[in-house]
Amino acid sequence: MLVSSRPDRDGPAGAHRADVLIVGASLAGLSTAEALRAEGFSGSIALLGEEGDPPYGRPPLSKQVLEGTWEPDRAALRTAEDVRALDLELLTARALGLDVRCGTVCTTAGTWRYGRLVIATGARAVRPADMTGAERVMVLRTLEDAVRLRAALAESRTVAVLGSGVLASEIASAARGAGRRVVLLGRSGRLGIGSPGLCLHDRLSELHRRHGVTLRLAAPVRGMAPDGRAGMRIVLDRGEELRSDLVVAALGAVPATEWLHGSGLDLTDGVLCDAQGRAAPGIFAVGDVARWEDAARGPARRIGHQSAAIDQARRVARTMCGHAPEPPPLPFFWSRIHGTGIQVYGDFPGEARLRPIEEDGDRAVLASMHARTGRVHGVVGWNAPKSFRRARQLVDRDRRPIARE
Amino acid sequence: MPLIADTTACVGAGQCALVAEDLFDQDDDGIVEVLERDPAPEQEADARRAVALCPAHALRLDP
Numbered sequence: 001m002l003v004s005s006r007p008d009r010d011g012p013a014g015a016h017r018a019d020v021l022i023v024g025a026s027l028a029g030l031s032t033a034e035a036l037r038a039e040g041f042s043g044s045i046a047l048l049g050e051e052g053d054p055p056y057g058r059p060p061l062s063k064q065v066l067e068g069t070w071e072p073d074r075a076a077l078r079t080a081e082d083v084r085a086l087d088l089e090l091l092t093a094r095a096l097g098l099d100v101r102c103g104t105v106c107t108t109a110g111t112w113r114y115g116r117l118v119i120a121t122g123a124r125a126v127r128p129a130d131m132t133g134a135e136r137v138m139v140l141r142t143l144e145d146a147v148r149l150r151a152a153l154a155e156s157r158t159v160a161v162l163g164s165g166v167l168a169s170e171i172a173s174a175a176r177g178a179g180r181r182v183v184l185l186g187r188s189g190r191l192g193i194g195s196p197g198l199c200l201h202d203r204l205s206e207l208h209r210r211h212g213v214t215l216r217l218a219a220p221v222r223g224m225a226p227d228g229r230a231g232m233r234i235v236l237d238r239g240e241e242l243r244s245d246l247v248v249a250a251l252g253a254v255p256a257t258e259w260l261h262g263s264g265l266d267l268t269d270g271v272l273c274d275a276q277g278r279a280a281p282g283i284f285a286v287g288d289v290a291r292w293e294d295a296a297r298g299p300a301r302r303i304g305h306q307s308a309a310i311d312q313a314r315r316v317a318r319t320m321c322g323h324a325p326e327p328p329p330l331p332f333f334w335s336r337i338h339g340t341g342i343q344v345y346g347d348f349p350g351e352a353r354l355r356p357i358e359e360d361g362d363r364a365v366l367a368s369m370h371a372r373t374g375r376v377h378g379v380v381g382w383n384a385p386k387s388f389r390r391a392r393q394l395v396d397r398d399r400r401p402i403a404r405e
Numbered sequence: 406m407p408l409i410a411d412t413t414a415c416v417g418a419g420q421c422a423l424v425a426e427d428l429f430d431q432d433d434d435g436i437v438e439v440l441e442r443d444p445a446p447e448q449e450a451d452a453r454r455a456v457a458l459c460p461a462h463a464l465r466l467d468p
Binding site: 057060064069070077187306307308332333334336341343383386388389392 | 412436
C-alpha cells in the first residue's frame with residue numbers, strides 16, 4: 001500500500017496523530033482529502049481505508065465492469081501519482097472504535113489521535129434474511145463483488161435478481177446483455193429509481209419487458225435452498241418455487257456505523273450531521289454513511305449518489321478551512337438500463353406530479369412540478385441528454401427554499 | 406494543456422457543457438465533445454472546474 005514517508009507520531013508508544021484523520025478511503029474520503037488540499041490546507045492528513053485497492057467509482061461496477069466492457073482497474077478514480085501528490089499518510093486498516101472525549105480512533109493499525117475527524121466509511125450491501133443457502137446469494141457493492149458477479153454471470157444460464165430499485169434494474173440489464181434468462185423479484189409491486197421513486201415504474205417496466213426480463217414485482221421470497229452445485233431454489237408465496245443458477249440480491253445498503261457504537265454520535269440510519277456535515281465538534285461525516293440536515297429541502301436524509309459524496313466532501317473541507325460554504329447543490333445521478341440513459345436532477349416531493357414536458361419516440365424529459373405554482377422541483381431525462389441539460393436549468397431557475405407553498 | 410475526454414466513461418450529464426460551453430458540447434447521445442483540445446490560459450479555470458464536476462470522472466487536463 002502507498003505510505004508517505006512523513007512520520008507524524010505523538011503521544012504514547014503506538015499512538016499516531018494527524019491533524020485531519022479521514023476514516024474511509026473511497027470516493028467521499030478521498031474527495032475530502034483532495035478538497036482540503038485545494039482549499040490550501042497544509043496540515044497532516046491521514047486516510048484510512050479497509051480495502052487496499054486504490055479508490056474506485058461505484059457506478060461503473062453495475063454497468064461497464066459487470067458488462068465486461070471495462071477491466072476492473074478502469075474503475076479506479078485516481079492514479080497512484082494523483083494520490084501521492086496529495087501528501088497523505090495512507091493506511092490499509094479497519095476502524096474499530098471512536099473515543100470522542102480523548103479524540104482518538106482505535107484501528108487495526110494502532111490508535112490514531114486526530115485534530116479533526118472525517119467519517120467516510122460508506123455502506124454495506126443488505127443481504128437477504130437468514131435463510132438456508134443465503135450464503136450463495138451474491139451482492140454487488142465492492143469491486144471484488146463486481147468481479148465475482150461478472151464471473152458468476154458467465155457461468156449461469158438463469159439469473160434471479162431480488163430487489164426493485166435502480167441497482168436491481170442495472171443488474172438485470174447486464175444479465176440480459178450477457179444473454180441470460182432473467183427474472184426480477186420485488187416485494188412492493190413497483191419498480192423505482194432513486195428519488196423520483198415509483199413515478200418511473202411504468203416506463204421502467206416497459207423497458208424491462210421489451211428486453212426480455214421477467215418481472216415478478218409482488219413476489220416476496222419466503223425461503224431459499226441450495227440446488228445443485230451452485231444454484232438455488234427460491235420459494236415464493238403459495239408454495240411456488242423458482243429455480244435459478246444465480247441469485248443476486250440488490251436490496252439496498254446500510255451505513256457502516258457499527259464501529260461508532262458507543263461513541264455518542266446519533267447513528268439512526270447513518271451519522272446525523274448538520275447542514276455543514278458536522279456530527280459533533282471537530283467531527284464530520286460524508287458520503288453514503290452520512291445523513292445531513294437540509295432545512296430548505298426537508299428532514300435529514302442519506303443520499304447515496306456519487307455526486308453527493310463529492311459535494312459533501314467539498315463542503316466539509318471548506319468548513320474546516322473556515323471558508324463560507326457554497327449553496328448546497330441539488331442531487332444528481334444517472335443510470336443506464338438496457339442501453340437507455342436515465343438522468344435525474346433535483347427533488348421529487350411526493351405531492352408533486354412527474355409529467356413529460358418533452359417527448360419524442362423513446363426520448364423524454366419529465367418534470368416534477370408543483371401543481372399550483374408550476375415550480376419545477378426536479379427533472380428526469382430518459383434517453384434525452386441534451387434536453388435534460390436544458391431542463392436542469394428550469395430547476396436551478398426555480399430554486400428557492402421549500403417554504404409552505 | 407491537453408484537454409482529454411474518455412467518451413466511454415461519459416454519462417452525458419452535461420455538467421462540463423454547463424460550466425464551460427466554449428470548451429464542451431454533447432452529441433445527440435449526450436456524449437461529450439471537446440471543442441477546444443488545448444484551452445487558452447484564460448480558459449483554464451473553466452476547464453479545471455469542468456474536470457472536477459464531471460460525475461463520471463471522464464475528463465482530464467494534462468500538464
